[in-house]
Amino acid sequence: xxxxxxxxxxxxxxxxxxxxxxxxxxxxxxxxxxxxxxxxxxxxxxxxxxxxxxxxxxxxxxxxxxxxxxxxxxxxxxxxxxxxxxxxxxxxxxxxxxxxxxxxxxxxxxxxxxxxxxxxxxxxxxxxxxxxxxxxxxxxxxxxxxxxxxxxxxxxxxxxxxxxxxxxxxxxxxxxxxxxxxxxxxxxxxxxxxxxxxxxxxxxxxxxxxxxxxxxxxxxxxxxxxxxxxxxxxxxxxxxxxxxxxxxxxxxxxxxxxxxxxxxxxxxxxxxxxxxxxxxxxxxxxxxxxxxxxxxxxxxxxxxxxxxxxxxxxxxxxxxxxxxxxxxxxxxxxxxxxxxxxxxxxxxxxxxxxxxxxxxxxx
Amino acid sequence: xxxxxxxxxxxxxxxxxxxxxxxxxxxxxxxxxxxxxxxxxxxxxxxxxxxxxxxxxxxxxxxxxxxxxxxxxxxxxxxxxxxxxxxxxxxxxxxxxxxxxxxxxxxxxxxxxxxxxxxxxxxxxxxxxxxxxxxxxxxxxxxxxxxxxxxxxxxxxxxxxxxxxxxxxxxxxxxxxxxxxxxxxxxxxxxxxxxxxxxxxxxxxxxxxxxxxxxxxxxxxxxxxxxxxxxxxxxxxxxxxxxxxxxxxxxxxxxxxxxxxxxxxxxxxxxxxxxxxxxxxxxxxxxxxxxxxxxxxxxxxxxxxxxxxxxxxxxxxxxxx
Numbered sequence: 001x002x003x004x005x006x007x008x009x010x011x012x013x014x015x016x017x018x019x020x021x022x023x024x025x026x027x028x029x030x031x032x033x034x035x036x037x038x039x040x041x042x043x044x045x046x047x048x049x050x051x052x053x054x055x056x057x058x059x060x061x062x063x064x065x066x067x068x069x070x071x072x073x074x075x076x077x078x079x080x081x082x083x084x085x086x087x088x089x090x091x092x093x094x095x096x097x098x099x100x101x102x103x104x105x106x107x108x109x110x111x112x113x114x115x116x117x118x119x120x121x122x123x124x125x126x127x128x129x130x131x132x133x134x135x136x137x138x139x140x141x142x143x144x145x146x147x148x149x150x151x152x153x154x155x156x157x158x159x160x161x162x163x164x165x166x167x168x169x170x171x172x173x174x175x176x177x178x179x180x181x182x183x184x185x186x187x188x189x190x191x192x193x194x195x196x197x198x199x200x201x202x203x204x205x206x207x208x209x210x211x212x213x214x215x216x217x218x219x220x221x222x223x224x225x226x227x228x229x230x231x232x233x234x235x236x237x238x239x240x241x242x243x244x245x246x247x248x249x250x251x252x253x254x255x256x257x258x259x260x261x262x263x264x265x266x267x268x269x270x271x272x273x274x275x276x277x278x279x280x281x282x283x284x285x286x287x288x289x290x291x292x293x294x295x296x297x298x299x300x301x302x303x304x305x306x307x308x309x310x311x312x313x314x315x316x317x318x319x320x321x322x323x324x325x326x327x328x329x330x331x332x333x334x335x336x337x338x339x340x341x342x343x344x345x346x347x348x349x350x351x352x353x354x355x356x357x358x359x360x361x362x363x
Numbered sequence: 364x365x366x367x368x369x370x371x372x373x374x375x376x377x378x379x380x381x382x383x384x385x386x387x388x389x390x391x392x393x394x395x396x397x398x399x400x401x402x403x404x405x406x407x408x409x410x411x412x413x414x415x416x417x418x419x420x421x422x423x424x425x426x427x428x429x430x431x432x433x434x435x436x437x438x439x440x441x442x443x444x445x446x447x448x449x450x451x452x453x454x455x456x457x458x459x460x461x462x463x464x465x466x467x468x469x470x471x472x473x474x475x476x477x478x479x480x481x482x483x484x485x486x487x488x489x490x491x492x493x494x495x496x497x498x499x500x501x502x503x504x505x506x507x508x509x510x511x512x513x514x515x516x517x518x519x520x521x522x523x524x525x526x527x528x529x530x531x532x533x534x535x536x537x538x539x540x541x542x543x544x545x546x547x548x549x550x551x552x553x554x555x556x557x558x559x560x561x562x563x564x565x566x567x568x569x570x571x572x573x574x575x576x577x578x579x580x581x582x583x584x585x586x587x588x589x590x591x592x593x594x595x596x597x598x599x600x601x602x603x604x605x606x607x608x609x610x611x612x613x614x615x616x617x618x619x620x621x622x623x624x625x626x627x628x629x630x631x632x633x634x635x636x637x638x639x640x641x642x643x644x645x646x647x648x649x650x651x652x653x654x655x656x657x658x659x660x661x662x663x664x665x666x667x668x669x670x671x672x673x674x675x676x677x678x679x680x681x682x683x684x
Contacts, residue, residue: 087547164408197635227404229611232631254547257577257620261629284622298552299622300577302601306623308544308581313550332439 034075036114040076040099040132040216045108046268047094051321061237066320068094070272071349073107079246081110081239083263083280085253087295087317090269092252094219099250100132101125112216130160133209135238137221139201143193150189151203153177156212176207181237199230206238210245216308217242225257235262257299260284268292271320271328274347278354288356290333335360364435365392366568367416367454367536372429374408374415382427383639385411386651387592390666391427393536393585398562398569400579400600400614403589406636409572410459413538416570417454418446433536451482454535458523459541464525465513470502470508471524475499478531498527502557517549523557530561536568543578555582576619580604588612590638594666598674606684608669608676610652654680 020204035041048065057064069091076082080206098112101117110118117128133156136142153173163169169190177185180203194203202222209217211327222238223231239262242249253259259266260280267277268289276289287293294313301308310333318324324331330340339359347357372389375382386408393399414420416431418438431438432621433453438446458464471607476496479486486494494545496506502523513521515642522542529537542558558583562569569582579600580587581627588596588611596609607613614632634651637643643650649659658679 007428087549147553199635227636228576228618229404229614229632230635232629233633235629236631255620256548257622260622260625261620281626294549296622298548300552300555300575301623302577302580302604302616302619302621303623304580304604306581308552311556313549313551316519316550317547 005324029118031111031114035111037077038075038111039078039113040110040250041073042095042099043073043109043111044185045071045072045095045098045110046106047091047098047103059263063111063234064321067272068320068321069098072172072269072272072274074267074274074277075111076216076248077248078248078307079243081242081251081262081264083251083253083266084258085256085266086269087254089271089317089320091221091272091320095269096134096220096250096252099216100134100218102134109189122267127160130156130162130212131214132216133218134213135202135205135209135217135219135222138225139193139198139205142205143201144168145193148190148192149182149196151175152193152204153207153211156208162212172211173207176211177204179237179241180207180210181233182207197230198226201233202226202234203237205232206241210241210247213245214247216248216250220252220253221254222251224253224255256295258285268295268341271317271323273328273357275329275358276354276356277347278351282351282354285352286354288350288354288361289358290335290360291329327357364447366434367393367570368430368432369412369416370430370432372412372415372431374411374420374429375427376411376421376423377425378423378640379573381555381640383547384642385424385639386415389589389592391587391594391597393568394536394568395485395568396562396566397585398571398583399585400573400577400583401587401589402573402576402681404574406639407589408592408639409574409589410540411592413456413540413570413572416536416538417450417456419450419456451478451529451534454536455529455532455679456538456540457522457529459544462518462521462545464635465521465645467513470501470510470512471516475524475528475531478528482532486627494531498530499524501530501561502527503553516544517550520553520555522546522550526554526557526561531567533565534567536570537562538570538572540572540643541574542571544573544575551578558582575614577621589613591642592639593647593677595648595677596675598671602674606674608674608681609648609678610654610680611648614651645678654678656658 012031023310047069051064051066055262084095086092098105105118130295150173154169157163157169174185181202182188182203193352223235228263247300251263263280266280267270267274268284270291276283276292287296299308299313313332316333318331326344327340330336347355348362352363369389369391373382374386375506377419389412401412403409404471415426424660426439433449472495474497476491479491479494499509504520504523543554571579583600586600587594590611596603596612607616617630620629632651637647645661646659646664649655664677664679664683666675667674669681
């Protein structure tokens with residue numbers, strides 16, 4: 001079988017070069033057609049964090065980088081729930097922040113509604129921010145303890161200048177609060193975050209993100225701080241909003257079992273790379289990458305009769321400061337062979353819509 | 364005879380606003396070589412039970428009623444000196460949060476050594492060193508790493524080191540408080556596998572505390588489901604998963620996503636756990652229960668067997684006699 005997919009071919013093979021050389025001219029390139037139809041897309045997206053070093057090595061001029069996100073490509077269609085899954089340190093949160101331009105992009109392009117937004121100045125980002133929002137993990141930290149619920153939810157409306165009419169602001173705040181089931185909203189308007197339970201706080205955070213009618217929302221582990229019995233409720237009312245408003249939704253999680261139940265498509269990340277991507281059912285039921293297979297085998301199943309197979313991989317995720325060369329997974333891979341240590345596997349389409357970056361699958 | 368028998372254990376915390384009823388009338392037994400899972404959400408009192416077992420409660424916590432029988436001896440009545448002889452040699456604990464439970468300024472070997480020396484004062488230096496190395500090898504850490512500091516260990520290795528430390532004085536009962544919770548799934552699976560192997564090898568009895576039903580499903584023979592300071596369902600793991608009786612257990616199982624099986628909409632339990640300063644009268648689950656009846660708001664149900672003797676439930680839906 002011959003795989004050819006121009007889009008996911010590596011465009012820059014000098015992956016060890018300093019981050020800013022390479023493809024500076026990317027903005028001159030054409031926008032690929034898939035990205036024009038998609039709402040959000042990342043093309044060759046990279047984020048390298050420079051590491052503080054001692055005086056001597058700074059004289060030597062060898063700056064070291066943590067390659068948090070290293071050349072990833074994907075897009076999210078309108079109204080799609082796209083899951084980004086991986087262990088801690090895999091770069092999934094950084095990816096979410098890069099798409100929203102909350103972190104500076106080292107290299108590569110981000111498309112929003114067919115436009116490259118990776119280079120536009122911060123001032124021009126402001127109107128776009130109305131259309132893209134984020135929900136953070138910890139509702140105990142993401143809400144200002146000195147603001148009332150009304151002020152918290154109204155703040156995006158005020159910043160965006162969507163309405164100056166106080167009455168209308170209150171109406172919209174009440175409306176969105178009842179949509180996320182913080183009911184009756186009148187009772188909550190003048191309360192402070194500490195008076196609310198964790199679940200209610202996270203609902204307020206959801207309301208704050210959705211009050212400006214965004215078209216694209218990133219949710220970074222939105223329910224991992226909540227208890228199981230409350231989690232499903234918050235998740236369901238969030239997904240209802242996503243569906244009702246046809247929002248493109250990126251769901252960042254380490255919990256594949258949860259991702260399976262809510263995502264349309266799923267990308268598995270490992271050390272800053274996407275190793276597998278495709279429709280959720282295909283990725284979960286027919287995982288092709290050895291890492292995805294191990295990840296799925298490692299998830300405990302709430303069924304005492306289920307016999308767990310052996311987890312084929314050992315060890316822990318290596319430091320992103322000094323990731324393994326070529327295929328980053330080869331140090332833990334049970335099937336690794338010589339090619340894996342010398343050549344980086346590209347992300348190729350193994351079956352329609354299902355991409356994997358592994359030399360085994362290419363053979 | 365069970366190794367550990369807890370009868371009517373009631374542990375409360377004293378606050379300015381009254382007693383926080385974190386653990387009320389808790390009963391369970393753990394046999395030799397058996398693992399019991401204590402499952403519940405945050406704030407349900409599961410860690411309070413664990414700390415009561417070792418009498419390690421913070422200063423506001425009191426055991427107000429009940430017995431903790433370890434090989435027939437009541438720990439509640441013991442004074443500090445007596446309990447110190449039980450701790451670690453009889454019952455040891457693996458604390459929650461592998462990242463913070465180790466002292467950052469001491470070598471791993473010194474920290475395990477300390478546990479050995481306190482409980483076996485006469486042991487020679489070389490013998491203690493051998494024990495440290497043997498313990499580390501047993502939990503899958505190479506002995507050359509013994510003189511590392513905690514920051515040189517990864518999260519999974521720290522958790523392993525904590526397990527090694529808990530096993531330093533050959534305890535009969537191991538209390539594991541959320542082992543692996545802060546770790547990634549692959550590492551978590553390795554830790555669970557290690558605990559299962561150690562349990563079989565050393566014939567350990569375990570009290571396994573977790574909020575995650577899927578973790579206890581594969582590690583424990585017996586389960587106790589806690590809600591708002593009380594055990595609401597108690598029995599062997601298979602029958603609880605096959606036929607959950609308490610509405611809370613049913614709700615919890617419905618809210619749990621599984622990687623196996625078809626996609627489904629997750630069902631949640633409406634409402635939130637009560638404030639334990641003044642828990643609801645009657646059954647503590649009644650404000651959230653879909654089957655609530657009048658009697659639930661007045662009378663507290665007993666933890667009684669249904670159908671079989673080894674499956675108990677704390678609910679008015681089942682005959683109360």
